[in-house]
Amino acid sequence: MVNGVKKLTLRKVSIKILFSQLLPESMKNLKMVDLNGQYKKIKPEIDRALQQVIDSSAFIKGPQVKEFQENLASYLNVKHVIGCANGTDALQIALMALDLKENDEVITPDFSFIATAEVISLLKLKPVFVDVDPSTFTIHPDNVRKAITANTKAILPVHLFGLCADMKELLSIAEEHDLFVIEDNAQSLGATYNKGNISGKAGTIGNIGCTSFFPSKVLGCFGDGGALMTNDDLLAEKLSSIANHGAKIKYYNDEIGINSRLDTIQAAILNVKLKYLNQYIEARQKAADYYSTRLGKLNEIEIPVTPEYSNHIFHQYTIKYKGNRNALKEYLSESGIPTMIYYPVPIHAQKAFQTTGNFPVSEKLTETVLSLPIHTEMTIDQLSYVCNKIETFLNN
Numbered sequence: 001m002v003n004g005v006k007k008l009t010l011r012k013v014s015i016k017i018l019f020s021q022l023l024p025e026s027m028k029n030l031k032m033v034d035l036n037g038q039y040k041k042i043k044p045e046i047d048r049a050l051q052q053v054i055d056s057s058a059f060i061k062g063p064q065v066k067e068f069q070e071n072l073a074s075y076l077n078v079k080h081v082i083g084c085a086n087g088t089d090a091l092q093i094a095l096m097a098l099d100l101k102e103n104d105e106v107i108t109p110d111f112s113f114i115a116t117a118e119v120i121s122l123l124k125l126k127p128v129f130v131d132v133d134p135s136t137f138t139i140h141p142d143n144v145r146k147a148i149t150a151n152t153k154a155i156l157p158v159h160l161f162g163l164c165a166d167m168k169e170l171l172s173i174a175e176e177h178d179l180f181v182i183e184d185n186a187q188s189l190g191a192t193y194n195k196g197n198i199s200g201k202a203g204t205i206g207n208i209g210c211t212s213f214f215p216s217k218v219l220g221c222f223g224d225g226g227a228l229m230t231n232d233d234l235l236a237e238k239l240s241s242i243a244n245h246g247a248k249i250k251y252y253n254d255e256i257g258i259n260s261r262l263d264t265i266q267a268a269i270l271n272v273k274l275k276y277l278n279q280y281i282e283a284r285q286k287a288a289d290y291y292s293t294r295l296g297k298l299n300e301i302e303i304p305v306t307p308e309y310s311n312h313i314f315h316q317y318t319i320k321y322k323g324n325r326n327a328l329k330e331y332l333s334e335s336g337i338p339t340m341i342y343y344p345v346p347i348h349a350q351k352a353f354q355t356t357g358n359f360p361v362s363e364k365l366t367e368t369v370l371s372l373p374i375h376t377e378m379t380i381d382q383l384s385y386v387c388n389k390i391e392t393f394l395n396n
């Protein structure tokens, strides 16, 4: 029996190998993101920046960190940018700066990456999950309104997949109920929001914005990195202090903080890559346009929506397919096309939380979404190959 199982697995593996040999040469490298291809195009600049840091040995708080914070602030048109170790830390530092007390409630979307909810619980605050908008995947303002109680202190929207949550609506709810708004902008750095009298870059509209430079994000470094942004001078001071052991002056600790720094090496890389951010965004948008033109013709597939109030920078290109999504994923995988399910479980249903509630949209999304490969280096041949394979699957 054991042998039989082994043989079966072996056969499956060899079929896969055979299949990959049949793949067109240019399709063998289809990846969700192509970090190496992106690096090669700016290799001399990056290598020089890295060597400078190594030669100077200023690995912690070197001049490149301050320089990057200033460059990003000017790109985003925000007063303060404070580097930190990663996006999850940024969220934690932001929440710590609000001086909330145990069991204060923070409203956040049910459909997202876990980090957002996780830091709320970690700080002994209470995450209140609300359902999202089925077309934009972002937190639905009507649901936020319904979730407000006397204990609500903050709203933590996520700008998911490359577009902004509806900030004007969220800000007006926040104003009405005297709440903080913390933006999780790990996926949409560079996106622009514009509705009525509220406009600006994602992450600069609420009280504090948080972002991540995880390698696969739209602006990624070569390891972990993150940043906070705010237009509020007092909050900026507090955020820097919390990220630095609660100290404004070294060895004089005013409050309990954490140790969360953006490495000089990462800042040096980000300084180079920030110059290309607009180009990277354009490349992603071009790839998305191609997908949407082709896949938009297929009745069975719902392509991503760009709302009027935000542009879309396509950190992910996420389609919805109400048929057998897992069969489509498997078929694409056998054709050498990687895809990802962002996200397979609604946050309220994660083992770590296990709360109950009414989340029909979020639940439906976890069963129907599929993110296709999208990155700055994708070729028309690759995009066309992915679309051909989806068409073939649907026609069978």
Ligand SMILES: *Cc1c(COP(=O)(O)O)cnc(C)c1O
Pocket (backbone or CB within 6 Å): 086, 087, 088, 089, 112, 113, 115, 116, 158, 184, 186, 187, 211, 212, 213, 214, 224, 225, 226
């Ligand atoms: C990536 C991500 C984070 C966390 O960023 P890290 O740098 O990996 O800690 C938080 N929120 C969202 C929505 C993310 O996509």
